Amino acid sequence: MATLARLHEQGFIDLVARLSRRSRVRPLIGIGDDAAALALPARTRVLVSTDLLADGIHFRSDRCPGLLLGRKAIAVNLSDIAAMGGAPHACVVAVGFPRRTPARYAADVARGLAQQARRYGVAIVGGDTCAARSLVLSVAVLGLVEKGRAVRRSGARVGDGLFVTGRLGGSATGLRLLQRGVRADENVRVRNTRMRPGLRPHVAAAIRRHLDPEPRVLVGRALGLTGIATAMIDLSDGLSQDLPRLCDASGIGAVVEEAAIPIDPAVGALLKGRAALGIAIAGGEDYELLFTASRDHEALIARLARRLRLPVARIGEVLPRRAGIRLLTRDGRYRSMRRGGFEHFRT
């Protein structure tokens, strides 16, 4: 089997460059020099973010097809730009491959990176490929946002509604299925599941949510440009961790209505009621957007959601800080929301 040891260091990044040539953004200087050079439009702000995916932590290379890994590395970065209301513009990719990596796997990763970048009109303008003990992909992305239009975590006001795009819990459910031995190819065709045929589409849907998340770029942009969102964050670590972050940054509290949390239909089909709700609250990596907006904008948000064909649910309300972060249960009681999402470094 051909391994990366036979591939010249420059080979991988040249492959990415070749595959992503048709991007809409044209750098003045692209891959192949010491740095890329970009001419950015005047009067816009430049957003910068970085996210690293490490084998054994964020993914398992033996379970994650290379194509989807490449796509995800771009997607999780675009999600950060989306959460600021920005338009992703260009990115650089640093990849460390163990020497034993099959050349085919590396080529699939390159294809996934290029495909996702092209899909969102982002140019891959530079990169670094090297050997590493364990597979890592680090992407840094540049986005553009109009002056004064970046949506911060800190702008939520008491009385604002609390909204979430899409549906929650799918990604964490997909991860559990993978951990239990279900496997999927790069088209997310599911193998070796013993579930009954009626559940299989849900299995595939959950695994797709985990392996191939969609950054909410369009809705993030719309919420930012229109000024609808007063604060926004992407749900990378789960509602129970990311909501407290938004609350801390804004100096507010919040109440979330259990009954209003939009649970991914795959989660509903595969897990029982309480477990489904739990994973929708504490599960990470849905990459949906959590935002706050004035009550006056509720109708506007509903119209936007219909237009973009993406559900947006009002899940609660912003309270004064002293109220803390509460969950209103279906039987009308309040409980405090635990920070229970995925945390690295936890012992």
Add this chain to the structure above:
Amino acid sequence: MATLARLHEQGFIDLVARLSRRSRVRPLIGIGDDAAALALPARTRVLVSTDLLADGIHFRSDRCPGLLLGRKAIAVNLSDIAAMGGAPHACVVAVGFPRRTPARYAADVARGLAQQARRYGVAIVGGDTCAARSLVLSVAVLGLVEKGRAVRRSGARVGDGLFVTGRLGGSATGLRLLQRGVRADENVRVRNTRMRPGLRPHVAAAIRRHLDPEPRVLVGRALGLTGIATAMIDLSDGLSQDLPRLCDASGIGAVVEEAAIPIDPAVGALLKGRAALGIAIAGGEDYELLFTASRDHEALIARLARRLRLPVARIGEVLPRRAGIRLLTRDGRYRSMRRGGFEHFRT
């Protein structure tokens, strides 16, 4: 011993933020939101580059003090901006730490990152810290360069002189010393060497070149702004690999005079003649700048070198492509220059 498992994920990057607060560049939005936001001056070009350092490949965490590792991760990225004639502006840092990493080591890395960024007036505006199987540091840097002033690898013209800043071979010599068991602390005080006292300063100097390289930002900027450099590249993989890259990009050949290659005094002191020359030619990670310039500018370059107190040597000349890349030996013979530097993935 406290390990990172006890440090909250956000802790590391908050520490970096706290340590680098006094940077000259002030982002509109810094660390702590989904992305940073920058207001960049109009009419400049934005340079972007990324470089990843992986444990066991680019460094060994058991031999490289955390402070110096943090500094180096920034330095190697700044070197790419320097090679374009740009001014480094801001960077983002993604770090993957094994769970067993001592908290002290991580704090040292944070200190090194912040220290180096501050030294070069660069803002650390974002980051991602996560667990990883093996320690990796990935930095992406943004630089600014005036319109039309970016120095590419491709602008060398036949008849141009070939120049190199500083002195070569020190870093590769330092690496060999580390491989042979010499150890240094974060102040590059050398331990357990059995060399005679007269050689010890050279040992320390070589190890410093390897563990704590200085990006040539100032001279790169001067060579770009003045238009002196027609093509430029930083010597990360060694003259014998980086010169061919510059030649390929410019479609030229070159002759290098052995006698003109500036050998690091530490190398001269520690190695014999041929070996010293060999390591100056093929050794990597000196992070000096290799550039071409018209002969008319030779006096100007000498003046610039004196002013910046950095030696700049004319080591050869640009030839037509068909001449290939030759080395003129001390005894007046020509030999073809092998690509003999450090290459990843080589079996």
